[in-house]
């Protein structure tokens with residue numbers, strides 16, 4: 001089955017934690033922790049800002065063993081190189097992302113491909129192709145001892161690869177970027193509006209709702225809604241659009257730009 005990463009049996013007592021350091025066009029970073037390890041997906045803040053935000057979460061940066069980069073846009077890549085150098089940790093990204101940006105010297109750069117799982121000390125990361133206006137963007141589904149967590153932002157279309165990889169997760173951070181009416185009436189010039197709502201732009205609230213309605217959410221312990229535009233969306237619009245799709249979920253959290261989301265734990269009983 002394309003997108004399947006779960007090889008390990010479900011392990012009773014397993015735990016996978018995640019938190020957002022901030023989410024939105026001003027910067028994105030998600031930290032994922034398992035056992036005594038952690039990794040970052042993206043670092044769209046300066047290294048100094050990222051370390052300050054990690055401190056807020058009480059996470060020793062020395063626990064970080066890698067950075068997975070989704071794509072070259074500054075709101076995801078800004079601090080990646082400086083942080084990797086500071087912590088002396090490897091960065092994983094697609095060849096296209098590596099070619100799109102000059103990262104300078106990195107301690108280690110691993111070029112990865114969609115649908116090719118990466119093993120990271122007890123955690124498996126599956127890179128997933130998404131439709132976005134970057135060179136070779138990837139999003140990620142992580143698996144640790146039967147617990148599965150997805151991060152899915154910066155995509156303009158719902159593709160079979162996305163449906164396949166993000167089904168039946170225990171945790172998910174998903175984008176609800178804009179409200180179509182607010183985007184049309186908002187401050188963006190027509191060209192930028194067109195880019196945001198294009199099939200390679202960002203998910204609008206209705207697309208997010210449609211995705212959630214079609215995925216199996218029966219295992220979902222924490223859903224985080226993120227990358228919410230400050231200019232082209234409003235929390236009330238997001239909540240109204242997603243109401244039906246998320247009504248049966250035990251935990252729905254809306255990530256914000258400044259505070260992100262505190263630690264959320266996914267557990268197997």
Ligand SMILES: [Zn+2]
Pocket residue numbers: 071073132134154
């Ligand atoms: Zn982007």
Ligand SMILES: [Zn+2]
Pocket residue numbers: 024025028073075076153154227
């Ligand atoms: Zn982004």
